[in-house]
Amino acid sequence: MFKQGNLFKTLPNARNHEVFEDLIKHPFVRIERIVSRGQTSPETGWYDQEESEWVVVLQGNAELTFENGESVSLEAGDHLNIPAHTKHKVSWTDPERETVWLAVFYPSGEIE
Template sequence: MQLDNIFKALPENLDLEIFETLVESSSIRIERIVSKGHTSPERGWYDQNENEWVLVLEGKAILEFSDGTQYPLTAGDYLNIPAHTQHKVAWSDPDKITIWLAVFYL
């Protein structure tokens, strides 16, 4: 066992969005994602084989779905995204770090 804190060791250089696996097994993966003004590529969508439950711990972002629906998210907001639901990050706060907790499960 190892005690850790999701808010510690935040990267100083955020030229790229940071994806860190915290826990992983054959049926679940939990990631910390750190963004600052990052968005998904202009073309294409995430289309994952796993379900994704995502929580914004700090900051703000907007998730967009291929049907045009957008969900503005702020600290404490979470969303469950079924497998193969096409989505992307349309916006994340360029002035403040956004910390996500993403749980990918079968």
């Protein structure tokens, strides 16, 4: 079976809250579209995931901050691999337009 869609058509309204949508779910990989508009992670706490995450910003701008104090700014086309249990949070997303992310979650371990 084919599962077809368009990542930019019919974007959900993200003015009030970030929107997460699973595009593919498999025991070994999950692909998720995230739409943000000015949202950030809560002040306290960190994402601390069992799986590794590869993320790309397809549209808009964002910033991720890591527990070690490092920050990474992302704009359209920028991608980043986040190993499992690397504590991080979304510290900024563009409040003037949607930021569209594609996140690929996969089992932790060495990558090439």
